[in-house]
Amino acid sequence: MGFEKFGRKSFTAMTKTAKFVDFLAEGKINGTVCKKCGTKYFPPRADCANCFSNEMDWFEMPKKGRLETFTTAMYAPFGFEADPPYTMGVVDFGNGLKLFARLAKDIKPEDVKVGMDVTVRTLKYDDGQLSFEIAKA
16 A cells, blocks of 8 residues: 555655555554664654664554643645644653644543543544544543
């Protein structure tokens, strides 16, 4: 599967980390880890920014973390005009590993708090596009 299946609107079909989308189809959210120095990345990278190696492997992201920060968008860029308002946040898993995503629609904006326990899950849209979202723990 190519990268064109990722997200609400994909602007690229080819990438060296396209396997990320295959993992989403399997219900997994994966990052990459450098085989030489052990640095972990999310979103996935094809090359290590730490030691410049291109020897990368995949690892499954933790399912639970804490919401580090969030914001609610009242407007959207091209291709996402029908989406606002929506809330996005950063999940901290510890050891420098973080994930940025939208919060699930079933989380009321007034219930969102910095430091709250959250989970991350895969998401399949009605049109077949794949992504991931932050949900209540």
